[in-house]
Amino acid sequence: MIHEHPLAYLIGLEGLALLRAHIGEYDRAFVESRIAEVRALLDDPALTGAVDVDRVDTVEGYRAWASTYDQPGNAAFDVDGPVIAELVDPLPPGAALDAACGTGRYARLLADRGHQVIGVDSSPDMLARARARVPAARFEQADLAALPVPDDSVDLVTCGLALTHLPDLAPAIAEFARVLRPGGHLVIADIHPEAVLRGSLPPVRTATGRPGRLATHRHLVGDYLRAALPLGLIPLRCEEPVLPVAEPTGPPPTGTGPWEVWPWSLAAMVPDAKRGANHGVPAMLIWQFRLTDH
Template structure:
């Protein structure tokens, strides 16, 4: 169980913006505006008791609920798909494992490029959708830490938006290396650790209506490199595309001079930026949205 408070999130954005100002990215007027805004937020009684207790659920339960709406709209796909497609377009067709395949969006892309596709996921609900999407694929129920795939089977492993749910990267990267043939490739896309630290974590409602988030872990960039090296993988490429400019502010639920409305919990943290839009823009400007890795096993 975690405790989420909109005021805590917005004050965090203010602090991040002020730290960037402290290092010279913004001037005196910006700093004074942020301090005045913080005082106003702290004085806003409508935010004082807006905290929410949020359950933490595992991936099987979380993706069972999320499977119905996972494919859209999902803005993260705009970041990972172009880079992952660009990498796999440069690789020869063979046997490709879509690890944590979800609804099969990358399995479909791999099949279109001539690969024989194996998909593994721990969610039966996501696998059912993947089988419908890619009927020629071989989809198996399994865990990333113990893939139901023999040694030296795959020429390519693709894994997207999944390793942030793994408590440790070492057993997962070791499994990827185990199932690869010599010289095989691994392509990983993940929410950037800077995003995880800002609360970019899947949210959903439990059957009884309680708010919940899928268990997610913060893995610094160095953790990926160390786990890959220990598994015998070498880095071929790393990309960290920056976040796009924030969308236009969502209109407040009340007039600007009235009480502040933090918006529905389902849209946290995205709608919370409207409580301090300038601070939010300063806090996330140039910050990576995702990280994409290309590793290769020694021949």
């Protein structure tokens, strides 16, 4: 269970901005404005509507999200899509595994480039959409820690926006290394740990209508290396693309907005703190590894 309090989030955002000011990124006027804003937030009687939120596993969560997952507005697609295409374009067509394939976004990209694609996901609802999207690919329901693929059988593994759902990276990355042929490539994109810290946990409604957040874990940059290097996976690229902080188009909202749009509607209430806390912060962490020749 997660206890989400709008005041706690807003003060946390102010605190992140103040910590950056403390190391010299912002001036005295910014600091004094943040402290005054914190005092005003603490006195605001409207900021009392806390919500207890369930932690939801991927099967239940993506059952709720599958029908709207591909709709416009998912900013993550604009961040990872161009980088993933840049990384896989130079690779020759071969056997490719799209692990945690979701609705087949990467599988479509790989199939369009001539790869023979196998897609694996734990969510039957997402797989149904992937099969319709990429009919030439083969899709199977399975867990990332037990891929239904033989050893040394694929030239490329992709995995997008999935490893943050796992409490431990090691089992999945070990499976990726197992199925890759020597010299094969692993391309991973995930929500950056700094973005997770700032509230990037997907909201869903459970089957009973309760608020839920898809299980999300912060994996540090070094966690990927600690899982990959002992397996012979050598990093070739590491990208940390930044999502621009949108400038406000009007006065800050006076209410918190519905829970489904937290924390973004909350952050809009304190636009200067939002910019101060989030400016230049990476939205995503993208890796390319190559498996050494045995």
